[in-house]
Amino acid sequence: MREIKEIDLTADDLELLNSKQGLKRLFANKKIDLQKTLAEVKYELRLREQQAELVKLQTWAIANRKKIVILFEGRDAAGKGGAIRRMSAYINPRYYRIVALNKPTEDEEGQWYFQRYVNRLPKPGKIVFFDRSWYNRAVVEPVNGFCTVEQYERFMGQVNDFEKMIISSDTYLIKFYFSISKEEQAKRFDDIRKSELKRWKLSAVDEKAQGLWDEYTKYKEVMLKDTHTDHAPWVIIKADKKTEARLEAINHVLDTIPYR
Template sequence: MSKLELTEEQVALLNSKEGLYSLLRNKKVNLTKSLEEAAYRDELKKKQEKLIRLQNWVIENDKKVVIVFEGRDAAGKGGAIRRITEYINPRHFRIVALNIPTDDERKQWFFQRYINQLPKPGEIVFFDRSWYNRAIVEPVNGFCTNQEYEVFMSQVNDFEKMLIQSDTHLIKFYFSITKAEQAKRFKDIQNSPMKRWKMTAVDRRAQELWDEYSKYKERMFEVTNSAHAPWLIIDANQKSQARLEAVTHVLEKIPYS
């Protein structure tokens, strides 16, 4: 087996806190894998420091920020949100993951329950799934009528334009994974006593309905990838790179000082 020659920079990285963590967290040492993980953790930490400055700018200038995370089940939306929010001030952000609507909410204008969750000045709100449930999940699973779906599709661009015109920064992420990767992650979840609670009835049908999800997903992009609120589609098969891409995009799109 050929000897792995390390640069001074790589040696320093392995001797850092991130490098030592990567080396010691596994029983069997794999230098290549440890270097990759240490580099990821090091880059993520630097970007998380910038996120703190971004949040301070939001607070000090009474800005409002909405970040939408969409994607198939097990695409890694929650993990990305956790990395973004890990070190920022919890008093000035919220993570919104709404449950199924109540009877009263079903009788309201569809967007009303989401309007109630929008940020106040100086706050960032992360939607772990959003109003775009009605664009994909609801029609695929029969949770809304075709008329309700079409009304939503005709209104969503104007709704988002109103948000932006009210001085709200809006970012929309779609985490994209392959069918094989989703199946692998579902298996990991089902085999883990700590994660098994994440599986829902909707999740269990996701593989069976893959093509239906794809059909509605493509129409969502076609209709709602607007100039004022474009989607960023992230290749989420590799979790660490997907998280870095999401953090980087937030830092680039929010004009903090």
């Protein structure tokens, strides 16, 4: 017999629980948790509302030939990919692209560092989501020894002007940093290791992340301080709770771009 924990419910709560989404969530688990079910249904409804607005935003961008670049930075397992999937779930796939670059090719290593990213910036009417971006050189690369001190310092000296050039070319640029606690990262890594479907997500760099936590923190703080500008500010998203982080990020996009 299922155990039901008693809570005070409003008429609106009862209506949500009796909805299609509510009943589906309610009976999905052996133990019925009304508060958890209500929270999940409210999240799904709010997310669906925001996704409908994102469709309107994209329609506006296409009609007005606007270019939109959204960067997702943060520690490993911070929820960047999940947030991107929710943002892009219902918009027209012909007019957006998700960019998650591998290590530079031999040719790219001989180019100006930003060139590989310039080649992937959006054309008029399109949106590009960067799942990690040029800011790899600000944190991941120096922490793991993938770049020299000279390359790091050159990047830090050029990045603000680079972003100013992007924005001056009639492009909206939004920079998200998804921030999670060390404990939450460890928990998510453990969940990934236990899942046969998600285990592929854990790379050699991820496996070292907990041991290098303080080193990541040092470079992260310098990045957020030195590259937070009036023309391209950082938006810090507290990401220990994935659902809240996704809604906050989408809401910021809808508030920042004047599609209305």
